Amino acid sequence: MTTNKVSPIITKDTLKTIFDNISENELFVCSLCACMCTNQNKHQLVSTKCGHLFGKNCIRKRLKETGQCPLCLKQLETRRDKQLRTMCLSSVVTIFPFEISQMRDERKQLRIRLNEINKRLERAKLKLNSNKKRLQIINKKILKKCKHMKNI
Known part of the structure; x- marks a missing residue:
């Protein structure tokens, strides 16, 4: 990892801790900050138009900085309402x-x-x-x- 723009690597121990302490409706870790996403508030799970999932505030901040999806680097519109779609955690399984x-x-x-x-x-x-x-x-x-x- 050279800069903070690269997703953090989550260790096996971190994953074990996460999965030991969450309910089955909370199965997504934001690839930008490695924190657990939620179904509401600042770290609500959202999807970009290109289909990648992030915590709402993390991706908003990144879009303001770069205007690109951090994973596929696709250029995205800066208007938030056009870019981000709220996701329901109970329908998401992440590997x-x-x-x-x-x-x-x-x-x-x-x-x-x-x-x-x-x-x-x-x-x-x-x-x-x-x-x-x-x-x-x-x-x-x-x-x-x-x-x-x-x-x-």
Whole structure:
């Protein structure tokens, strides 16, 4: 991060704290200030015409400074009423790009682990089948000896 115009990186611990302390209707963190958006007041969740979501005051301030969407850099009109649309938090589910990357990495690790477990399972099945065959052979020998003992 070189300037404060770049969205802050939110750590896993910060995300855990956020998700541990919010209700399911509060699932959006402003990418400009990393604070939780709300359904009302100064940090109300709003959408720009280009579809990006921010806290209302954060994006208003940024639009005054640059006139651009901080994420896609699309030039936006400076009249607020034309730019920002109020969003309802209960209809928003957010996944940050670094979370997607983390999820892909975790999924890859889980696939590797699953393959290892499947290989171990196959080896265990082969060993089980081998042991079953050996047990059948031993049982046959025992039965033969029992029959042989009865005949004597």
